[in-house]
Amino acid sequence: MDSVHDLGGVEGFGPIPIEADEPVFHAAWEGRVLGCRFLMGFWRLWNIDANRHSLEQLPPAEYLAMSYYEKWAAGxxxxxxxxxxxxxxxxxxxxxxTDAEPRTPPVDAAGVRAFLPQGRPAAREIDAAPGFAVGDKVRAARNMHAGHTRLPRYLRGRVGTIISHHGAHVFPDISYKMEGEVAQHLYTVNFSGREVWGDDAEPGHSISAELWESYLAPAR
Amino acid sequence: MTKKPHHEHTHAHSLLPPDPALRAKAIETLLVEKGLVDPAAIDALVDVFSNEIGPQNGAQVVARSWCDPDYRARLLADATSAIAELGFSGMQGEHMVAVENAADTHNVVVCTLCSCYPWPVLGLPPVWYKSPEYRARVVREPRAVLDEFGVRLPEDVELRVWDSTAEIRYLVIPQRPAGSEAMSEAELAALVTRDSMIGTGFALSPEAG
Structure with a gap:
C-alpha cells in the first residue's frame, strides 16, 4: 500500500531529532501503551504483519503528527x-x-516474561527450491497491490544483486490478512546508491534490503 | 475480483480522548476491565524494557567479539546463535545478522517502513530511529545524516545501509578503538554505545570512556 509510512527517500524532512541521554520511556503512559499493544497480540487475532498494516492505515497527516506510542495506541x-x-x-x-462477557487474559506476567526470550521466528521450511542464488542480479517489482507489503517504494523497479539467502520466511503480503500463512524464499538484495537515486546519489554507498522471491525478477 | 476499499475501518481511535496520557489510561482501563489484558503483565514488560533488555546486552556481544576471534567468527557466521551464547534471544531478534565496520567499510541500520530494531541486544529504539526524518533520509543521504551524529567518514569509506524490511535484525560491530588493547572485556563493553551498534556512532575511545 502506497502510504506515508513508506518513508525511504522522501525529501523535505529536517534534521534528525537526536536527544542526548534519552530515557526508554518519556512518560509512564508510553510503557502502558507498549504493554497493551504487546499483550493484545496474545489473543492471536492479528499477527505482526496485521499490526504493521494497522499503522499504515492511519490517515497520512495523523501518521506524521503522532508520536510512536500514539501510533501504537491508535493501532x-x-x-x-x-x-x-x-x-x-x-x-x-x-x-x-453491560452485556460484555468477562474474559481471562491469555497471558500473565510470568507468561510474558517467559515468552520474550522465545519470540516468534518467521523462518519456515518449504518444498520449493529457491529461484535465485547469491550473486544473481534481480529487478524489484514495479507494480504493487493496495494491501500490506514490505517492498519499499524507493526500491521498486531497481536492479540489485542478491548477497544472501535466508531460506523461506512468512510472506507478509498474505500473512497480514489472517487467512492462512505462506512462506517464500527471502533474500538480502544490495542496490548501489547510484542505481536507486541516480546521478545525484552521494558517492560510495549502497542499500541492502530483505526482499521476498515474488518481489523479484531476473535481471541482466 | 473484488477490491477492498482502502478505508473500511471506522478509525476507532478517534473516539478516544485527544490527550495521549488520558488516551492511554482509557485504553488500559477498558482492556483490563474487559479481562483482555493483565495489568501485572504490563508492569512486567515495562520492567523488562526499563531494566533488563537494553544496549548493555549488545555491548557485551561486541566486547566479546573484540576479544575472542573464534566468537567473532561465529557471530559473523550465525549471529542468532552467537548472541544466544551470551543469553540474549527472542522477540525482535529471532533472526540476527552481524555486520562489521572496518577501516574501509561502515554499516548503518534503518527500518524505512516502520521501526524494526533488534530488541534483545539493543532494547527499544530511540525516538530518532523511529522518526520520519531518519527513516526518510538515511537511505538517500547517509553521509549527511551521519554527519549530524558527528560521524564523519572519509570519501573512500564504503557506506552500507541496511533497511530492515523483513524479520532479519542487524547488529553493527563497531571498530575496536585505538588504545584499548590492554582493557578487559568488561571494560571494553563500557566503550560500546547504542549508536555505535546502529552505525550512527563510533565506540568511545578509552580516554572518553
Missing amino acids: VVNLSAEKGLITPEELQAGHPG
Whole structure:
C-alpha cells in the first residue's frame, strides 16, 4: 500500500531529532501503551504483519503528527475494535458494556516474561527450491497491490544483486490478512546508491534490503 | 475480483480522548476491565524494557567479539546463535545478522517502513530511529545524516545501509578503538554505545570512556 509510512527517500524532512541521554520511556503512559499493544497480540487475532498494516492505515497527516506510542495506541484500539474485542460504545463510555462477557487474559506476567526470550521466528521450511542464488542480479517489482507489503517504494523497479539467502520466511503480503500463512524464499538484495537515486546519489554507498522471491525478477 | 476499499475501518481511535496520557489510561482501563489484558503483565514488560533488555546486552556481544576471534567468527557466521551464547534471544531478534565496520567499510541500520530494531541486544529504539526524518533520509543521504551524529567518514569509506524490511535484525560491530588493547572485556563493553551498534556512532575511545 502506497502510504506515508513508506518513508525511504522522501525529501523535505529536517534534521534528525537526536536527544542526548534519552530515557526508554518519556512518560509512564508510553510503557502502558507498549504493554497493551504487546499483550493484545496474545489473543492471536492479528499477527505482526496485521499490526504493521494497522499503522499504515492511519490517515497520512495523523501518521506524521503522532508520536510512536500514539501510533501504537491508535493501532491497538483500531485492531481491537475491528476484531470485536471492544466496541465503539465501550470506547466512548470508557468501560465494558453491560452485556460484555468477562474474559481471562491469555497471558500473565510470568507468561510474558517467559515468552520474550522465545519470540516468534518467521523462518519456515518449504518444498520449493529457491529461484535465485547469491550473486544473481534481480529487478524489484514495479507494480504493487493496495494491501500490506514490505517492498519499499524507493526500491521498486531497481536492479540489485542478491548477497544472501535466508531460506523461506512468512510472506507478509498474505500473512497480514489472517487467512492462512505462506512462506517464500527471502533474500538480502544490495542496490548501489547510484542505481536507486541516480546521478545525484552521494558517492560510495549502497542499500541492502530483505526482499521476498515474488518481489523479484531476473535481471541482466 | 473484488477490491477492498482502502478505508473500511471506522478509525476507532478517534473516539478516544485527544490527550495521549488520558488516551492511554482509557485504553488500559477498558482492556483490563474487559479481562483482555493483565495489568501485572504490563508492569512486567515495562520492567523488562526499563531494566533488563537494553544496549548493555549488545555491548557485551561486541566486547566479546573484540576479544575472542573464534566468537567473532561465529557471530559473523550465525549471529542468532552467537548472541544466544551470551543469553540474549527472542522477540525482535529471532533472526540476527552481524555486520562489521572496518577501516574501509561502515554499516548503518534503518527500518524505512516502520521501526524494526533488534530488541534483545539493543532494547527499544530511540525516538530518532523511529522518526520520519531518519527513516526518510538515511537511505538517500547517509553521509549527511551521519554527519549530524558527528560521524564523519572519509570519501573512500564504503557506506552500507541496511533497511530492515523483513524479520532479519542487524547488529553493527563497531571498530575496536585505538588504545584499548590492554582493557578487559568488561571494560571494553563500557566503550560500546547504542549508536555505535546502529552505525550512527563510533565506540568511545578509552580516554572518553
